[in-house]
Amino acid sequence: MRFLQGILIIWGAMSLTVQAQTWSQPVREVEKSARTAVTGNCNDVEVYGGQISSNVVQCNFYPVSRVSEAELYTRVPAGKVLVVEDLSVRCYKHNSDGFSGVFFNTGNRKYIPLQLQSTASGTGRQIYVSSLPVTMYAPAGERVTSSFTMMANANQHASCFVSYYGHLVDLQ
């Protein structure tokens, strides 16, 4: 009889413990990336006639809700990781030239596929665009850069403009 009473008491205590765990379960916020969102640009990535490779352009980025120029970054701030989530590119070249590769670099280089948008009749100027979701990470202190190469020495000027969105994550 006493043995059974003991069992009952133990089961009762366990029930209360388990229920207490349920009630005190912490709440998790799932969407914080928007609160630390950043956007950036890589402007004037260019090749001139006779060149095969562009300059390597350092891409600035800043919080979308920035309040001061001090928040314009050229490197990932200390204690943060940059997560690039969305990338878009617009490139121009002459139809007698060919792009070999357009690159976006956060420490590791990513090749950006391009799609021909149109060829301007008369001038032969071609517009290529790309827009893609990505997941790229850059550690604190890292630069974000962009560049491109041509199939051969370019006959005419070519250029690309890169823009991206992402967010910063605290390392700790």
Next chain:
Amino acid sequence: MKTIAQLSFVTMLFTSFVSAQTWSQPVREVQKEARNAVYGICQDVGVPAGAVSTSPRTCRFKSIFDPPGASNYVERVPDGKVLVIEDVHASCLKSNTDNFDSLLFGLNAMRPLPLQLRANFVNGRQKYSANLLTRMYAPSNERISAVVHMTSNSNDTTSCSISFYGHYVDVQ
């Protein structure tokens, strides 16, 4: 004795039930995207005959839970919110004698949307569209806009419409 055994069995069942509930209980998410979902449109984005471009058009957006009606749309991200744009669709009509330079969308109309030819109509009109998953952020009080650029002065009217889905996130 029998009563105690039955009582013990019932208690065990109750404990098991509570435990099972605990293990299967999902983490409570306080900010689900779908609960703050937003739908937006950009109308009258186009270029008249004889022009190469126009000024950007401001897009309008509203909570998907708001009833239909123009009065529910806003042109700026509400105070204390960040707008996250996740999905964009664009549809354009132009003459087959004209060429797109770019269709730009987003914060400051910076983001190129890759257009693809969908249909050639017998009247010389062409339909282009773009569909993309994305991740773009716009802070409080900012506008979303869109603009079309042609490669040269248009022979005929070009018109585009854009729609998008996303969600609001509380800044704090």
